[in-house]
Amino acid sequence: MKYRKFGKLGIEGSAFGLGCMRFNGEASGDSIIDEQKAISLIRRAIDGGVTYLDTAYVYLDRTSEIVLGKALLDGYRDRVTIATKMPMEAVHNRAEMEALLAEELKKLQTDHIDFYLMHGINREKWEYFKSIGAPRFFDDMKREGKIRYKCFSFHGPYDEFEFIINDWDWDMVQIQYNFMDVDNQAGTRGLKLAGRLGIPVVIMEGLLGGQLAKAPENVQALYDAFPVKRSPVEWAFRWLCNHPEVATVLSGCNEASQIDDNLRIFDAVAPNCMTDDELKLMDDVRSAYLSRRKIGCTGCRYCMPCPNGVNIPGIFSAWNQMSLYNQNPKDNWDYGQIVLNGETADKCVACGACEAACPQHLGIIEALKQAQRELAF
Numbered sequence: 193m194k195y196r197k198f199g200k201l202g203i204e205g206s207a208f209g210l211g212c213m214r215f216n217g218e219a220s221g222d223s224i225i226d227e228q229k230a231i232s233l234i235r236r237a238i239d240g241g242v243t244y245l246d247t248a249y250v251y252l253d254r255t256s257e258i259v260l261g262k263a264l265l266d267g268y269r270d271r272v273t274i275a276t277k278m279p280m281e282a283v284h285n286r287a288e289m290e291a292l293l294a295e296e297l298k299k300l301q302t303d304h305i306d307f308y309l310m311h312g313i314n315r316e317k318w319e320y321f322k323s324i325g326a327p328r329f330f331d332d333m334k335r336e337g338k339i340r341y342k343c344f345s346f347h348g349p350y351d352e353f354e355f356i357i358n359d360w361d362w363d364m365v366q367i368q369y370n371f372m373d374v375d376n377q378a379g380t381r382g383l384k385l386a387g388r389l390g391i392p393v394v395i396m397e398g399l400l401g402g403q404l405a406k407a408p409e410n411v412q413a414l415y416d417a418f419p420v421k422r423s424p425v426e427w428a429f430r431w432l433c434n435h436p437e438v439a440t441v442l443s444g445c446n447e448a449s450q451i452d453d454n455l456r457i458f459d460a461v462a463p464n465c466m467t468d469d470e471l472k473l474m475d476d477v478r479s480a481y482l483s484r485r486k487i488g489c490t491g492c493r494y495c496m497p498c499p500n501g502v503n504i505p506g507i508f509s510a511w512n513q514m515s516l517y518n519q520n521p522k523d524n525w526d527y528g529q530i531v532l533n534g535e536t537a538d539k540c541v542a543c544g545a546c547e548a549a550c551p552q553h554l555g556i557i558e559a560l561k562q563a564q565r566e567l568a569f
């Protein structure tokens with residue numbers, strides 16, 4: 193296992209951080225989490241050198257923290273740092289924040305949390321956290337030693353990331369990042385900004401939730417043609433670790449074989465470890481994925497609002513995701529919301545208002561018909 197610097201914090205952590213969000217239930221029965229299996233996976237990772245463990249109040253129906261707490265008995269707690277999170281939905285005032293943190297400490301069976309995050313914030317959620325006094329609460333808890341570092345995880349556009357990271361003296365940020373998300377969410381600009389500020393960056397969704405682990409044919413052909421043979425997972429993690437700003441890459445694992453594979457991979461990476469040819473390969477891989485896009489919608493939203501309530505950019509994004517990663521539309525959470533909200537393409541009456549507004553001059557009406565057929569489930 194390689195260990196990496198955490199920016200201005202003056203500490204180091206394992207390059208591979210174990211995410212505790214994706215443990216499966218028992219093979220038989222309807223449990224949310226197979227506790228014994230999860231505990232053994234967590235300890236296997238720690239015995240292999242992992243020192244960074246990521247969970248959250250809400251993960252696995254609020255059982256993830258409990259299982260992690262149990263896994264960290266028998267001396268394991270002293271060997272690791274724990275990151276957990278405060279969800280906006282659960283707190284409305286200081287008393288509720290105090291109660292929530294006390295509950296998390298109890299579940300984790302520890303007297304302090306190393307990295308305490310405001311969970312999945314964007315500009316709106318950050319303003320909410322400020323309005324209920326969360327920054328003051330985090331400062332107080334840091335002084336009292338109940339948390340060591342004040343942090344946030346982020347899902348939102350770059351401009352909101354830039355605002356939030358400059359708005360307070362954060363100790364760490366967690367962003368979604370991988371070789372396909374260079375221009376999405378915080379993206380490469382956000383990573384570099386955090387680096388300039390000396391704020392360590394923890395990566396989530398490094399494999400896009402596992403989607404980058406299975407390369408489609410045109411991408412696999414590029415990997416196969418490269419002289420050095422590595423799996424898609426290894427290429428994805430290697431690309432992330434090449435960035436010096438990255439402190440830890442989280443990966444949620446369900447099997448001992450995945451833990452072992454990741455331990456091997458993260459033992460052979462370092463900042464700036466990739467050659468020019470390797471970097472070019474990853475650019476080609478990104479282009480090969482993008483060539484699978486169904487439509488060149490940039491998500492500018494000039495077409496919105498649709499007079500008939502069709503979520504045009506949302507549908508095109510889901511359609512592209514489905515094609516890029518061979519994804520089953522049923523597994524696309526965003527498209528599920530579109531269906532639930534009644535914003536599907538069958539509401540289109542071909543009025544053409546969207547096509548008149550589209551700066552890309554896309555044939556939206558015909559594309560919506562095709563998307564409706566291909567996304568149906």
Ligand SMILES: NC(=O)c1ccc[n+]([C@@H]2O[C@H](COP(=O)([O-])OP(=O)(O)OC[C@H]3O[C@@H](n4cnc5c(N)ncnc54)[C@H](OP(=O)(O)O)[C@@H]3O)[C@@H](O)[C@H]2O)c1
Nearest residue numbers: 211212213312345396397398399400401402442443444453
């Ligand atoms: N704060 C937030 O808002 C937020 C949001 C998302 C995630 N997170 C955190 O970040 C962690 C990491 O995100 P993630 O779980 O989405 O990470 P990820 O690495 O993008 O995806 C994890 C999935 O990748 C697959 N995988 C992992 N290692 C593999 C290997 N060696 N070979 C083949 N497949 C492999 C597994 O998929 P299969 O199960 O399909 O085999 C696993 O479930 C989460 O566990 C969670 O702790 C936080």
